Amino acid sequence: MMKNMALAGNGMKKLILAVLLLCLVIGQIQVEAKSCCPSTTARNIYNTCxxxxxxxxxxxxxxxxxxxxxxxCKPPNDHLTLDPDTVNVLNFCKLGCASSVCNNINAALGNEEANDAVESCDQACSSFCNVHVGAATVVA
Incomplete structure (x- = not known):
């Protein structure tokens, strides 16, 4: 009988642990917010940022x-996704993602923190253009 009680107590500990873990996981779930942008350029800036x-x-x-x-998203902010037109992606990269996006970060922050943000921004622009230009080249 003592063995059965020990097993029952062990099972109860596991149940309590499972409930606690479930509560922690549920606590981490957040409602996904969406971003709505007025133009494809604004969408590209947002995504790169x-x-x-x-x-x-x-x-x-x-x-x-x-x-x-x-x-x-309601007009005029109804550009929810990137424009899949490869010409627009190529033009965005050719015009200079880094200068159009990263200069905004530098102007907005305007301090030491901006240097790290701009460096990360430059790397993100490079990755963005490499991925999209590579995909456009394969499609073309």
Whole structure:
């Protein structure tokens, strides 16, 4: 009988541990917010900014996008996704992702923190253009 009680106590410990872990996981789940942008250029700026690890509110402020909790963007901020047209992607990279996006970060922060952010931004622009230009070359 003592052995059965020990097993029952062991099972109860496992149940309590499972419930605690479940509560921790559920606590981590957040409602996904969406960003709504007024143009494809603003969308590109927002996405490049986010790749660097910058927060959503900061990237939205820099790009002119808005963060919403719903799932529908309303005009004029209804450019929810990147334009898949490869010509636009190539033009964006040719015009200089780094200068158009990273200069905004530098102007907005304007301090020591900006140097690290701009360096990360440059790397993100390089990755963005390499991936999209490579994909466009394969498609063409």
């Amino acid at each position: 986010r790749i660097t690890g910058t927060s959503r509110p900061t990237c939205a402020k820099l790009s002119g996008c808005k963060i919403i909790s719903g799932d529908k």
